[in-house]
Amino acid sequence: MSQRRKFSAASKAKAAHEALSGELTLAAPASKFDAHPTQIAGWKRQAKEDRVAAFFGEAATRRKDAAAAIREFHAKIGRLTMEKVFY
Template sequence: MSRRARRQHAPAFKAKVALAAIKGEMTLAQLAEHFDVHPNQITQWKSQLQEAAAEVFGPGGGNRASESAVDVKTLHAKIGELTLENDFLEGALSKAGLLSAKR
């Protein structure tokens, strides 16, 4: 009995399967056979779609992508700043003999 390698599904495929499950025209077993996915996975994608559907019609609608891009830029800048501070403090503490070589 050999195991199948773990597969990565595209978001579009997940949405397609979840929408088919929500429509209810086919049973979970039929959908699983048709899309070659485990029925538990279909149920999970269906619940994720139903939970996230409210966000589409909420305030801000579909603007999440542009907001997250701005947040990522800000976070990357903060990471760089903190890295510089850590490097500076590490060097200063090493020169003062207060930082042990075994970190």
């Protein structure tokens, strides 16, 4: 069974940048970076959504931080509601 190949963040960013330039089809960066055109399209989509942060994990960290803040706010709202009801 073959192992999954891992691409560096820099190579993903370069491939996505070439795909975003729109000068060539997805096949050109795919052959240059030895990746499947579907993979290049995925990196291109990620680059459009989160830009460079998507490849370095910063976007995921921001999402986790936002989710934690929302949970904290909901807990505080619950405590304040309970205080108001019982006092």
